[in-house]
Amino acid sequence: MGAIKFFADSTCDLPPAWIEKYDIGIVPLYVTFGDTNYRDGVDLQPPQLYQKVDETGRLPKTAAPSPADFMQAFAPFIEEGRQVLYISLSSELSSTYQNALIASEEFSEGQVTVFDSLNLSTGIGLQVMKAVRAAAEGKSVTEIVALLEAVRSRVETEFVIDSLDYLYKGGRCSGMQNLVGSLLRIRPVIKVTEGKMTPAYKVRGSREKALDQLLENAISRIPEMDRDLIFITHSLADADAVQLQKVLQAKTGAREVAVSNAGCVISSHCGAKTIGILYTKSLN
Known part of the structure; x- marks a missing residue:
């Protein structure tokens, strides 16, 4: 078990086997049809999504995880004494980043770091994997964030x-x-x-x-x-x-x-x- 617990959200689109292998926590966004909320990748998969769109003729709404969702996801690892580094969906596309920041303020300083990928899909996933590999080389959260800041625009x-x-x-x-x-x-x-x-x-x-x-x-x-x-x-x-x-x-x-x-x-x-x-x- 590493000292750093990495998190992304469901929009990072990393292969499930990689998420398991590298112990990456995933906080799902929400997909809403009518009055029913589905957790992306947990309660609903793309084939089901397309079937529902065909049936209704309408696209679902999508929503960010709440600050409470992030707090619930992060807390068990903070209690283990680990640091959390969450790499988020672009702040220009969603309130996901902002909600994670709100959640981070409920923990002691330095326990949770939130990094804005300024990207989507595996544009996030690429940054997550850079972070995972840097941690395997013994890099600290501060060093990993500096690396991500250099990579993000590239x-x-x-x-x-x-x-x-x-x-x-x-x-x-x-x-x-x-x-x-x-x-x-x-x-x-x-x-x-x-x-x-x-x-x-x-x-x-x-x-x-x-x-x-x-x-x-x-x-x-x-x-x-x-x-x-x-x-x-x-x-x-x-x-x-x-x-x-x-x-x-x-x-x-x-x-x-x-x-x-x-x-x-x-x-x-x-x-x-x-x-x-x-x-x-x-x-x-």
């Missing part, structure tokens, strides 16, 4: 969204944009910039064309990549993810190119068959 997050339907249902594009985009087979590409989801560009044509562009963008940046860990993260796009994994592994020679599944919160904003490539730029 995380590259780029997703291809397969359909405009979920952006439309979520109020992020108009009915006319959805109709025209569907007719022209336009697929938006989303990046994370300064903690916010921003449209990077659009690909018109087949899904294969969009994936080729995503892959080409990543390959063009190989010289600046930290090739320790690269993620392919997706929502119900297993075959495409495996294919991207094979190509990136061959092209980059990375220590590991891992595939992970997007959880319900990420999926509810982007929709099925969304797929992304996430990595950090080298600090050297």
